[in-house]
Amino acid sequence: MTYKTDIEIAQENTPKRITEIAEALGIDEKYIEQYGNYKAKIDYDFLKDNQDRPDGKLILVTAITPTPAGEGKTTTSVGLSDGLRRIGKKTVVALREPSLGPVFGIKGGAAGGGYAQVVPMEDINLHFTGDFHAIGAANNLLAAMIDNHIQQGNSLGIDPKQITWKRAVDMNDRQLRNIVDGLGGRAQGVPREDGFDITVASEVMAVLCLASDISDLKKRCGDIIAGYTYEGKPVTARDLKADGAMAALLKDALKPNLVQTLEHTPAFVHGGPFANIAHGCNSVTATRMALKLGDYIVTEAGFAADLGAEKFFDIKCRMAGLAPDAVVVVATVRALKYHGGVAKEDLNEQNLAALEKGLPNLLQHVSNIKDIYGLPCVVAINAFPTDTKEELDLVETKCRELGVRACLSEVWAKGGEGGIALAEEVVRLCEESSDFKFAYEDELSIEEKLNAIAQKIYHADNAVLLPAAKKKAERLEELGFGALPICVAKTQYSFSDDPKLLGAPKGFSLTVRDIKVSAGAGFIVALTGEIMTMPGLPKVPAAEKIDVDADGRISGLF
Numbered sequence: 001m002t003y004k005t006d007i008e009i010a011q012e013n014t015p016k017r018i019t020e021i022a023e024a025l026g027i028d029e030k031y032i033e034q035y036g037n038y039k040a041k042i043d044y045d046f047l048k049d050n051q052d053r054p055d056g057k058l059i060l061v062t063a064i065t066p067t068p069a070g071e072g073k074t075t076t077s078v079g080l081s082d083g084l085r086r087i088g089k090k091t092v093v094a095l096r097e098p099s100l101g102p103v104f105g106i107k108g109g110a111a112g113g114g115y116a117q118v119v120p121m122e123d124i125n126l127h128f129t130g131d132f133h134a135i136g137a138a139n140n141l142l143a144a145m146i147d148n149h150i151q152q153g154n155s156l157g158i159d160p161k162q163i164t165w166k167r168a169v170d171m172n173d174r175q176l177r178n179i180v181d182g183l184g185g186r187a188q189g190v191p192r193e194d195g196f197d198i199t200v201a202s203e204v205m206a207v208l209c210l211a212s213d214i215s216d217l218k219k220r221c222g223d224i225i226a227g228y229t230y231e232g233k234p235v236t237a238r239d240l241k242a243d244g245a246m247a248a249l250l251k252d253a254l255k256p257n258l259v260q261t262l263e264h265t266p267a268f269v270h271g272g273p274f275a276n277i278a279h280g281c282n283s284v285t286a287t288r289m290a291l292k293l294g295d296y297i298v299t300e301a302g303f304a305a306d307l308g309a310e311k312f313f314d315i316k317c318r319m320a321g322l323a324p325d326a327v328v329v330v331a332t333v334r335a336l337k338y339h340g341g342v343a344k345e346d347l348n349e350q351n352l353a354a355l356e357k358g359l360p361n362l363l364q365h366v367s368n369i370k371d372i373y374g375l376p377c378v379v380a381i382n383a384f385p386t387d388t389k390e391e392l393d394l395v396e397t398k399c400r401e402l403g404v405r406a407c408l409s410e411v412w413a414k415g416g417e418g419g420i421a422l423a424e425e426v427v428r429l430c431e432e433s434s435d436f437k438f439a440y441e442d443e444l445s446i447e448e449k450l451n452a453i454a455q456k457i458y459h460a461d462n463a464v465l466l467p468a469a470k471k472k473a474e475r476l477e478e479l480g481f482g483a484l485p486i487c488v489a490k491t492q493y494s495f496s497d498d499p500k501l502l503g504a505p506k507g508f509s510l511t512v513r514d515i516k517v518s519a520g521a522g523f524i525v526a527l528t529g530e531i532m533t534m535p536g537l538p539k540v541p542a543a544e545k546i547d548v549d550a551d552g553r554i555s556g557l558f
Contacts, residue, residue, distance in 0.1 A: 006113045006558045010121035013262045021260050025092070025293045033255065035129050038120050041255040042268075044213060047288055055291040056090075057325040057430040061300045061380075062309040062369075064362045065502070066492055068344050069334040072113065072382040072412065073300055076330045076419075079116035079411020080380070080426065081298045082263040083419025089427065091265055092294035093118075096282045096302065097132065097257070097272035098125050099200040101172040101535055103557070104543035111269075113558070114412035116419070118259050118267045122554045132170045132272070134253040135208060136199045138221070138246040139168040145242045146226050146235075147182065150190050158235050160192040163227035164516060166533075170199035174536030201277045201533040206487075206521035208250055209271035209283040210319055217254055218247035224520035234479065236519070256286035263416050266293070275302025276492040277533050279311040279523065284320045296430070303492040305329060305365040306457050313373055314438050314453075315485045315523055323436045326429035327369045327377045328422070330409075331362045333387045333395065339503045348386040355391055359398050360504035364459060364495070366404050372456050374435035378425045379406040383413070442483045446473040446515065446524055449486045454510040458495045463510045469526070472515040476524065479517075487523045489531045497529030 004012075018040045022032050033041040061077040074095060081093035095118065098110035103125050111121045118124060127133070143165055150158055169176065176196035182189035199205065203224055211217035222238035229235060237243045256270040268290050271283035280302030281287075290297045301308030309327070317323065333355060334347040340358030342351055362379065369377045379399050381392060392408065399406040407425050410418030440452035447470070450463040465473060476482065493499035496508045514527040537543075545556035 006117060007121060007555065009115060010111075010117055010119050010262070011553070013119055015119050015260055016264050018258060018260070021264065021266050022258060025266050027293070038259065039123060039129060040258045041129060041252065042258050042289060044255055044285055047285065047292065048213075050292050053292045056092075056295045056297050058287075058291060058322060059296065059298045059326045059328065059426055059430070060309060060312055060324045061298060061328045061330060062305040062312075062365070063303070063330040064335060064365055065304040065306070065339065065494060067335045067338040069332060069338045069347055071330050071332055071335055073330050074110055075113045075116045075412055076328065076380050076382060076409055077298050077300045078112040078118060078261050078267070079409060079416060079419040080328065080422055081265045081267070082116065082261055082416025083411070083423035084296050084298070084426070085263065085265050086416045086420055087423050087427070089423070090295040092268065092290040092297050093261065093265060094268040094270070094282050094286050094290045094297060094299040096300065097128060097269050099132070099198065099272055099274070100126070100170045101198050101200070104537070104546070105172040105535065105541055106538045115262060115415035116411040117262050118269060119262060120259070122557060124259065124269055125557055128269070129257050131208075131253040131257070131270070132199050134249050135202060135204045136168050136170055138249040139199065139202045139204045141246060141249065142224065142226060142237050142240070142242045143167045145240050147189050149240055156235055156239060157229040157231070158227050159230045160190055163192065165224075165226040166195045166197045168197050168199045168202045168204075172198065172535040172537045174534065177532065177534045195534070197533040198535060200273050203518045203521050204246070204250070205271065205273045206279055206518060206523075208253060209273060209279070209281060210316070210521055211254060212284060212320070214247065214251060214254060217250060218243055220520040220522070221246040221250070222520070225517060234519075254285060256283060256289055273302070275308035275311060277489045277531060279315050279487050279521070280308040281312050281316045284316065287322065288320070296427070305368060306495055307488075307490065307492055309369065310439065310453065310457050311487060314440065315487060318438060318485055319522060324375060325434065326426055327375050328380050328426065329362065329365055329369065329377060330380045330382055331395070332382045332384060333391045334384055336362060336395070341502075350388045350391060352390060352394060355394055358503055359395065361502070362395070363398060363402060364504040366399065366402055368457055370402070370404070372439055374437050376429040376432045376434055377404050378422065378429060379404055380409040380422050381406055383408055383410045442485075446477060446482055446486070450488075450510070450512060450526055453486060453488060458510060459504065459506060460496065460508050460510045463512055465512045465515070469512045469515045476515065476517050481517045481519065481524065484517070485523045487518070487525050489525060489527045489533070491529055491531060
């Protein structure tokens with residue numbers, strides 16, 4: 001059977017004008033800033049003027065540990081929201097913006113897939129409304145002002161060897177991880193080691209996503225620590241008088257973007273940090289806006305539940321005062337067989353033994369949601385044509401043993417119709433009582449919080465801080481940052497910090513090699529294993545297949 005590509009399906013769709021979508025939601029036109037016919041920003045004043053509106057139910061979509069076989073988290077989020085609308089629920093979906101790095105790299109687009117997509121798909125996957133460009137500009141303005149301050153006399157006494165702020169570009173480019181700049185003589189700056197992060201890993205991205213309003217945005221920009229003096233004193237963006245200009249660059253980017261699904265369900269797509277190297281959630285502003293506009297709000301967190309969901313709960317919900325009502329864990333039979341040791345080229349063949357061997361990965365994620373965070377949960381089995389009844393029955397049986405239902409999700413092929421069973425179970429779960437709690441408390445030390453995450457969520461023996469990381473943790477506690485939550489930068493391919501350990505490994509330690517503070521974002525970053533904050537392109541980048549014809553029609557995007 002020949003299937004249409006995602007971009008072909010999206011281009012055949014006839015979207016409604018965005019003003020119609022906004023009107024159906026009840027958004028007054030004074031809050032709408034159109035970007036063409038099918039995209040709009042919604043002014044953050046909407047939240048101020050509607051704070052007394054009741055909130056809808058909040059549903060988080062997360063997933064098992066990712067594999068080359070694919071899981072379909074965004075696809076499920078979109079299809080679930082369409083399914084909820086089909087059973088008569090007023091629904092809004094709140095997603096993350098795609099980064100250009102994966103679009104041109106290995107992962108491809110991030111607007112869903114098949115008949116469960118958000119549109120205009122090409123715009124969302126490329127420049128969209130320019131949010132990421134604004135974030136990169138604000139990041140690089142601070143970088144320029146640091147080096148300019150040193151060049152112009154360095155009255156703050158910044159130590160060039162202790163500058164922690166990197167430049168940013170929204171592209172996978174390993175060549176920029178470690179560079180030397182400022183060469184060419186005195187007029188060209190002070191020579192020093194430098195580097196780039198991908199824009200979605202920038203602290204500015206986290207600041208934008210976690211800010212409650214423009215005043216909070218400006219304060220968070222000012223709190224960013226760019227480096228340290230020769231005496232070891234932190235130097236902030238506020239010290240460099242960069243905070244006002246940074247906030248000015250970000251003022252429009254802070255406004256959530258409104259688009260729609262193929263079935264015209266309203267969709268906020270805003271913010272996009274990676275969950276392996278950042279906190280992995282869409283913006284607090286978009287989530288709160290969606291909660292005021294719908295009865296059921298579907299949102300997602302990046303990568304697997306040990307990364308995106310953990311950070312959604314322990315960072316985003318903690319800071320924003322959010323409490324989810326239900327959680328969906330997405331899995332595929334193919335991915336579970338991969339965790340059970342089956343090679344990618346053999347995943348289409350039935351293999352119950354390998355499936356049973358891989359199932360502990362799913363069951364451990366589900367157990368974490370239920371037992372650590374105290375939330376009701378459903379497993380969404382993202383259907384593939386090669387799945388057999390015996391394989392699906394095995395997944396359902398193992399989930400039932402944990403007290404969780406498994407629902408077949410056919411949204412890729414059928415859109416909202418294929419998500420009705422999942423939608424009905426989500427509605428049922430939202431009426432259940434829950435006992436939402438965090439994995440650790442604020443008053444624990446940095447090392448104690450890391451041990452809590454490692455032992456409770458990853459099921460490791462402990463967290464081991466290398467000497468340099470231990471020293472930095474102690475210093476950050478001395479500086480008053482010990483109460484902040486932890487953002488672990490870790491491989492997405494394993495519960496451990498070793499991407500080769502599939503399934504649900506036991507008997508390992510989480511090795512923390514470095515620790516730094518993101519004071520503007522409001523969390524501590526712990527770098528583990530060999531995780532990079534600037535990815536590289538694969539041998540055959542997805543960019544090689546992307547093209548545009550003489551009429552401006554894009555092909556090969558996904």
